[in-house]
Amino acid sequence: MKTILVPIDFSADSINALEHAIIIANKVEASIRLIHVVKSKNFEAPFVINEFTSTLSNSIDDFMKRILEKYEKKVKGGMDFKIREGKIYREICNQAKYDDAYLIIMGTHGVSGFEEKVIGSNAYRVVVNAPCPIITIRQKYSPITPKKIVLPIDMSKDTRKKIPFVTEYALMFGAEIHILGVSDVNSTDIKKKLTLYSNQIEEYLTEKKIKVKKEIIMNKDITESIIQYAEKNDANLIAIMTEQVDRIAFWLGPAAQEIVNHSTVPVMSFSSLIF
Numbered sequence: 001m002k003t004i005l006v007p008i009d010f011s012a013d014s015i016n017a018l019e020h021a022i023i024i025a026n027k028v029e030a031s032i033r034l035i036h037v038v039k040s041k042n043f044e045a046p047f048v049i050n051e052f053t054s055t056l057s058n059s060i061d062d063f064m065k066r067i068l069e070k071y072e073k074k075v076k077g078g079m080d081f082k083i084r085e086g087k088i089y090r091e092i093c094n095q096a097k098y099d100d101a102y103l104i105i106m107g108t109h110g111v112s113g114f115e116e117k118v119i120g121s122n123a124y125r126v127v128v129n130a131p132c133p134i135i136t137i138r139q140k141y142s143p144i145t146p147k148k149i150v151l152p153i154d155m156s157k158d159t160r161k162k163i164p165f166v167t168e169y170a171l172m173f174g175a176e177i178h179i180l181g182v183s184d185v186n187s188t189d190i191k192k193k194l195t196l197y198s199n200q201i202e203e204y205l206t207e208k209k210i211k212v213k214k215e216i217i218m219n220k221d222i223t224e225s226i227i228q229y230a231e232k233n234d235a236n237l238i239a240i241m242t243e244q245v246d247r248i249a250f251w252l253g254p255a256a257q258e259i260v261n262h263s264t265v266p267v268m269s270f271s272s273l274i275f
Contacts, residue, residue, distance in 0.1 A: 001077055002030035002102035007092050007126070008067065008081070009036065012139050013107030018071060019143040020135070020266070021105040026076050027145070028172050030102055034067065034081035036060060037091040089125035097131045104134040108260070127242055127260060127269045133165060135237070137266045146173050146236040150265075152180045152226050153197050155190060158241050162270045163201060166239045167208055169268075175236070176211035180229055186218040223258040230265045239268045 006021045008014045018034070025032050038060060064081045072079040084091040096104055108123040127134055149170055153159050170177050179201050181194030194216050202212045213233075219225040230238050242256045260267050 002028055003099045004028075004030045004032050005092070005096050005099060005101045005104045006032055006034050007037070007088075007104070007106050007122075008034045008064070010063065011107065013137075015067075015107070016139050016141070016143070017105050017107035017137050018067075020137055020141075021103075022071065022074050023143050023145055024103070024105065024135075026074075028102070028169075029077060031077035032075050032079040033095070033099060033101075034064060034079065035084060035092060035095050036064060036081070037084050037086060037088040039085070039088075088122040089129060092122075092126050093129045093131060101132045103132060104130055106134060106136050107139060108136045124257065124260060127256075128271065130269070130271055130274075132274060133162075133268055133270050135266055135268045136260055138264055141264065141266060144236055146266075147175050148178060148233060148235040148237075149175050150178045150180055150226065150230045150233070150235045150238045151201070152182050152222075152238070152240060153194065153201065154182050154222075155193065156241070158272045158275075160197070160201070161272065161275045162239055162241060162268075163204070165270070166268070167205060167210065170205075170210050171208060176213065177205055178213045178215070178229070178233060178235065179205075180226065181214075181216040182222050182225060183218050184220050184222050191216055191218060222255050223262065226255075226259060227263050227265070230263070235265055237266050237268055238263060240270070242269050242271045 004021050004025050006018050021032055060083055064083065068079060068081060082095060084095060104126065106123055106126060123136055127136065149166060151166055179198045181198050183190045183194060198214050202214060205212045217225045226238060238259060240256050240259055256269065260269065
């Protein structure tokens with residue numbers, strides 16, 4: 001059975017991600033494993049979720065059990081949890097490797113300025129190092145079955161590696177795929193190549209009985225173009241490659257990082273290390 005890993009830090013973001021994960025797990029016939037990572041054995045709750053206020057204790061194990069008690073009956077494939085100690089992003093990725101996880105589904109929040117450019121967050125570090133696809137979800141995005149998936153295609157060599165997984169995912173949910181050719185250079189030659197790539201992908205998806213829409217966008221601000229397109233077309237997911245440029249520093253490629261940071265639509269990210 002497939003395993004979906006959901007990091008839990010007791011924030012509303014992570015609980016929202018769990019509710020998304022339940023919908024996906026039941027559709028793809030997967031179990032859910034919750035993971036919480038602590039830096040020390042002394043636990044202090046960073047905040048309180050109103051629903052759990054009365055039962056909050058100093059025990060992480062007890063708190064995880066309360067979450068399990070509330071949600072496990074909703075998961076057909078079952079749910080359990082792991083508590084690990086160490087660096088958050090590293091332990092999440094290690095658990096994903098150990099479980100041979102199908103997906104990581106992780107809550108996140110939008111960032112800007114210094115945090116975005118230099119520090120990033122545990123979510124971004126997981127995105128860069130994840131051994132499987134990862135879906136990042138903003139707190140305010142309500143859980144919903146994905147019906148429209150935006151598939152940005154550019155001129156990079158890895159851009160089409162995500163297609164088989166996205167195809168399988170779309171088939172399980174009966175979702176349509178929007179092939180979005182993008183370039184920050186307004187070149188006739190590039191537009192011809194993007195059109196060719198889009199036509200090839202359309203042919204492949206059509207053979208799989210997936211409904212397809214296509215569009216080419218030439219705009220200096222690729223990130224804004226992709227996000228605006230997704231919002232305008234009521235998409236439920238954007239599927240991107242992470243465009244790793246510096247794995248040691250845990251930086252995403254500029255466009256990928258900005259999409260993860262700023263998209264109000266859930267983002268499915270693929271590291272080239274997966275393939």
